[in-house]
Amino acid sequence: MRLVRLIANLGYGSQKDVRGMIRDGRITALDGRKLAPDTHVPHDQLLFDGAPLDPPAGIVLMFNKPVDYTCSTQDPGRIVYDLLPERFRRRSPIVAPVGRLDRDTTGLLLLTDDGALLHRITSPRSRIAKIYEATLARPLTGDEAAVFAAGTLVLRSEKTPLAPATLKAIGERRARLTIVEGRYHQVKRMFAAVGNHVETLHRAALGGLTLGDLPSGKWRYVTAEEIARVFLMDL
Numbered sequence: 001m002r003l004v005r006l007i008a009n010l011g012y013g014s015q016k017d018v019r020g021m022i023r024d025g026r027i028t029a030l031d032g033r034k035l036a037p038d039t040h041v042p043h044d045q046l047l048f049d050g051a052p053l054d055p056p057a058g059i060v061l062m063f064n065k066p067v068d069y070t071c072s073t074q075d076p077g078r079i080v081y082d083l084l085p086e087r088f089r090r091r092s093p094i095v096a097p098v099g100r101l102d103r104d105t106t107g108l109l110l111l112t113d114d115g116a117l118l119h120r121i122t123s124p125r126s127r128i129a130k131i132y133e134a135t136l137a138r139p140l141t142g143d144e145a146a147v148f149a150a151g152t153l154v155l156r157s158e159k160t161p162l163a164p165a166t167l168k169a170i171g172e173r174r175a176r177l178t179i180v181e182g183r184y185h186q187v188k189r190m191f192a193a194v195g196n197h198v199e200t201l202h203r204a205a206l207g208g209l210t211l212g213d214l215p216s217g218k219w220r221y222v223t224a225e226e227i228a229r230v231f232l233m234d235l
Ligand code: URA
Pocket: 100, 101, 102, 103, 105, 184, 185, 186, 187, 188, 189, 201
């Protein structure tokens, strides 16, 4: 790929901006040599302001989403991109959320520019476990685990029953729920179906990948070995 396009696709600026950056010597070879905009130079042989470039296409980020941020590129309110480097939103292909969490849901959100990986994780056929911790308005009755595990619960305005889900009580009004689908507001609607109400919702894990000690509002790159953990079954 031509130098200008390579740098523009990483979100450093428009092709016009990038031409200016090359002219000004901000984008150079490793030895500081100036470059021609239309040359082909390998990604790892380039510096921007003397530092290595952001990683090439194929990145995966783990983000600990706080409340009040929307998983969208455009919203009048706060969006998850506000807490990521500006360049990630401008990359081509864009670094997109892998599925969505509601504005008031916290926790593990992956973002990637790898469309095939995004599809593999979000496809209904993938059946990847999503593990949530919910705080409820009312105490658990003790019946919820059986109702959710039965695989017969039909949510309001839907026709097909939910796949079996696993509930573990972790407090009088707190539960850990593992679901393998990603229907609209699924966890909130499941608790509504058993006469309760979700007050707070936090995603703790996706398959075998957990948030670990990543602080709220922070992000980090995910390794290939960690991505493999998303696809672990029989957790
Ligand atoms: N279920 C919900 O109700 N909300 C989320 O954000 C995720 C799952």
